[in-house]
Amino acid sequence: MIRYLPYMAGIGVALTWGMSFMFTRGALDHIAPFHLLGLRFAAAVAAMALLRVLGVIKIRVLPGDYIKLLPLAFFQPILYFATETTGVLLTSASYAGMMIAIIPIFVAILAVFILREYPNRLQVLFIIASVAGVIFIIYMDTQSIAGVNPLGTVFLLGAVAAAACYNIASRKASVDYKPIHTTWVMMVVGAVVFNIISLGQHIIAGNPGTYLAPLGELWTTIVYLGVISSVAAFFMYNYVLSKVTAAQGSVFANMVTVVAISAGVVFRGETVFWYHLAGTAAILTGVWGTNRFAPAPQEYHEAEAILESPE
Numbered sequence: 001m002i003r004y005l006p007y008m009a010g011i012g013v014a015l016t017w018g019m020s021f022m023f024t025r026g027a028l029d030h031i032a033p034f035h036l037l038g039l040r041f042a043a044a045v046a047a048m049a050l051l052r053v054l055g056v057i058k059i060r061v062l063p064g065d066y067i068k069l070l071p072l073a074f075f076q077p078i079l080y081f082a083t084e085t086t087g088v089l090l091t092s093a094s095y096a097g098m099m100i101a102i103i104p105i106f107v108a109i110l111a112v113f114i115l116r117e118y119p120n121r122l123q124v125l126f127i128i129a130s131v132a133g134v135i136f137i138i139y140m141d142t143q144s145i146a147g148v149n150p151l152g153t154v155f156l157l158g159a160v161a162a163a164a165c166y167n168i169a170s171r172k173a174s175v176d177y178k179p180i181h182t183t184w185v186m187m188v189v190g191a192v193v194f195n196i197i198s199l200g201q202h203i204i205a206g207n208p209g210t211y212l213a214p215l216g217e218l219w220t221t222i223v224y225l226g227v228i229s230s231v232a233a234f235f236m237y238n239y240v241l242s243k244v245t246a247a248q249g250s251v252f253a254n255m256v257t258v259v260a261i262s263a264g265v266v267f268r269g270e271t272v273f274w275y276h277l278a279g280t281a282a283i284l285t286g287v288w289g290t291n292r293f294a295p296a297p298q299e300y301h302e303a304e305a306i307l308e309s310p311e
Helices: 002-027 033-053 063-090 093-100 103-115 121-142 150-173 179-205 215-243 246-268 274-292 297-308
Strands: none
Touching (some): 002 246, 063 179, 150 215, 150 246, 179 215, 246 274
């Protein structure tokens, strides 16, 4: 049972992040993106701080630990959310979805050079199948991608690179830090940076006194995005990346598309077409195959030893 915990956590991440789209869509009708991000990560820090006070979790992070984990927090949530948001504004949601879907490919490439985690041929095929499923769904939904802003593509490539680097950084950090520690640092850095940006926007606009006003109407959204989608989901994802390879962990992110479609049908009355089912089948097959045919940990060590051998 214990051996399946990372995969169960990965499914939990997909469910949580997939459902978050509904909350985010509704909130952005009333609040600016960086304002939402600031309140989201502030709620995440408040939730984790409360759990610490109650003794539910134990976190001891020294100033030096923040410095060591700063690259991880820089990639996710700071750089990823900033570049993704800007990229979507300059292009379209469908085009952004296609770009973000190639994250597993970037992760697999980086993992080879940085972590020396080598996906076998079967894993490569299943990773491609999963990515193809996401791209197919988005393409069929839009039928065409027009008017793409080149600068927007650059920002989206930055988001893809940031997400891939986060996967690698989290894998490396898992050697010295528990998932709860990396999650704490990510939430704190996110809260500080995004609130500084949003408060700055409010000061420039001349209305800093209204900063907390949206909490009255959007508190359920803030709680879900901050506590469940940030704290719980990132804790689970950091746990996943501490137990499986970076390429395996990244493929779970593609299941978010499946959950988002399902949530739209159940809660928003959206229609499911045949290509949704076809793309979903490809995604699930890719997730299953990437994990099913993953080399055992000792195989990675053997491969590394061969590479380091003077012969």
